[in-house]
Amino acid sequence: DTAVSQTPKYLVTQMGNDKSIKCEQNLGHDTMYWYKQDSKKFLKIMFSYNNKELIINETVPNRFSPKSPDKAHLNLHINSLELGDSAVYFCASSPQESGFSTNEKLFFGSGTQLSVL
């Protein structure tokens, strides 16, 4: 029933560890994203994929690697976690509608709260 689902909801880990966050959408959308929301609630795009192809790659440390096995899934793997990586990570998707700019309506998941100790 859930449109954009991401797991886990909470992730507590030690500095230096490697962790993954999974995301799946059942809306049939072509484009998926990862956003980071910091402690001040500021939302910033990290990556976007369109039909498994990387479209947007913001200035994100290369410890962060997205992987899209198919257009319904976009996972985020983080190597060598640092204290500053603590944030809420949101997966999102959007339809591709002809006649409009693409990526207009974002459908967000409920977020993964990552705490690095």
Added chain:
Amino acid sequence: QQQVKQSPQSLIVQKGGISIINCAYENTAFDYFPWYQQFPGKGPALLIAIRPDVSEKKEGRFTISFNKSAKQFSLHIMDSQPGDSATYFCAALMGGKLIFGQGTELSVKP
């Protein structure tokens, strides 16, 4: 040039009052301006949106006013209700990338 500046950071309104949140942008290449609403523990959800060729858009109690020459837009929530208490984000779209404002935490008191 890709910033979207939002104010106020927080807002307290009495039930039945009008909530007003303002945003400003610099880059005239932005071509779509949505507002998102976020409740605690949830992801943001699209509330209402406007294109720069329109000066106002209304959906129920929510209205966007858009001033292209001033490069400003605002969200008005009429008859504010406690259930409207949430964080509101303005945003602007360019080149497939949605740039968000800093967010406004709205609290509507009964």
